[in-house]
Amino acid sequence: MSIHEQTSVRSSHQHRAVLSTAVEALPAGERPHPGPLALLPRPNALFSDAVAAGGGQVEELSADTRALVWLSTQGAEQLADALDTNPQIEWVQLPWAGVDGFAHVLAAKARPGLLWTSAKGAYAEPVAEHALTLALALLRVLPTRVRATSWSRVPEGRSLYGLNVVIVGAGGIAIELLRLLAPFDVTTTVVRRSAAPVAGADRTVASDALDDVLPEADVVFVAAASTAETAQMFSTRQFALMKPVAHIVNIARGALIDTDALVTALNDGEIAGAGLDVTKPEPLPDGHPLWDVPNCIITPHSADTPDMTAPLLAERIRLNVEAFLGDGRFVGVVDPLAGY
Known part of the structure; x- marks a missing residue:
């Protein structure tokens, strides 16, 4: 099953992702190197299971960490600090479709070899x-x-x-x-x-x-x-x-x-x-x-409640962990300078 087909399958939670463009594999030279992933600011069982379902391994943040899944809509400076102290990280997954809350971090930390993905299309x-x-x-x-x-x-x-x-x-x-x-x-x-x-x-x-x-x-x-x-x-x-x-x-x-x-x-x-x-x-x-x-x-920014978004984010994490460890078909790639 292709990435596009996978993101079109409805889960038991009813919703599926809707992508505006086809998913393409990153060129081999632009893909992050596989390795352990960290879930920050704190692990969550649902998303740890999603990493495992994608074939990944969740570990504490360390010099061996190669990818970071950020699970909070806040804490942009904390994320920036984690990247500053861990320059070996090559992929960051953000939790929401819009990345404006992290825009200054994306722009400041943009560099060759650091891939950003978001949940765009997931919700x-x-x-x-x-x-x-x-x-x-x-x-x-x-x-x-x-x-x-x-x-x-x-x-x-x-x-x-x-x-x-x-x-x-x-x-x-x-x-x-x-x-x-x-x-x-x-x-x-x-x-x-x-x-x-x-x-x-x-x-x-x-x-x-x-x-x-x-x-x-x-x-x-x-x-x-x-x-x-x-x-x-x-x-x-x-x-x-x-x-x-x-x-x-x-x-x-x-x-x-x-x-x-x-x-x-x-x-x-x-x-x-x-x-x-x-x-x-x-x-x-x-x-x-x-x-x-x-x-x-x-309405109080409630178009997508946690009950709706959590399974969709888990699926996005699973797919991108598979891409991280496999063919590089990442979903929701973000241009850090453009901000989307």
Whole structure:
């Protein structure tokens, strides 16, 4: 069974990884040398079993360690220290799809002979499901309905069927969103770094054409990586370009949206609503103006809960340990300088 086939097999936990590109073996000269692996900051039975299932050996961090699996979403400086004191490490597996929390470490420690992989694509199914849930809730004015204390006689709500949808990003979440949206007969535009076509999308445009496609969008899904280039890619100008009936859903990172501009756009009626699983700042403080916006749904970065992600990360670890010890077909390779 190929890597692609393996990452498409559903586990007993229902979900599977969704990859936006085919997995290819690293050239022999670029592969890390096999050896013991360390699980940091502390071992975990599920992930230790995943290493063993891939044929690997978990040991305490030492001069013999050749690979490191980082299991915390925090502790970037601790990770940096581990790499500084163990220059023999040749592969690091990170726990989440987005690596923005470790971006400065990746950039500072980038060197020939050090491979980085993440969980990108691993959590695409639950996150895309959450994104669609937020969009449907907004279109059906559920924020108003759940707060109601009397029977409304105002005929509100829109159907998703036949609408124009813009998806910003072309990773696993975007690919899964396209699949979930297909039964609704929507017209989809994917905005990505290049205009290379994305399978399943009606149209693909480069990121510099974002402003050109926003005026026709009914729903905008934000699913791009958080980098210096994507910071606040949605701000005052972008909201002004959108329809008053349009909704925006962000399941990527809060930094992609200018929060102050979003609050203004929602309060002024420039857009109809927002569904946010991520915010900036995050966590969103009590008393923040976003909490008072009636047409905004905020979920606490819970599109993929630990119960959903743990088996998916374990499978990613297993696959990459097999690649580490075998043919070099690593899944989720990260460019440390680009940050994704």
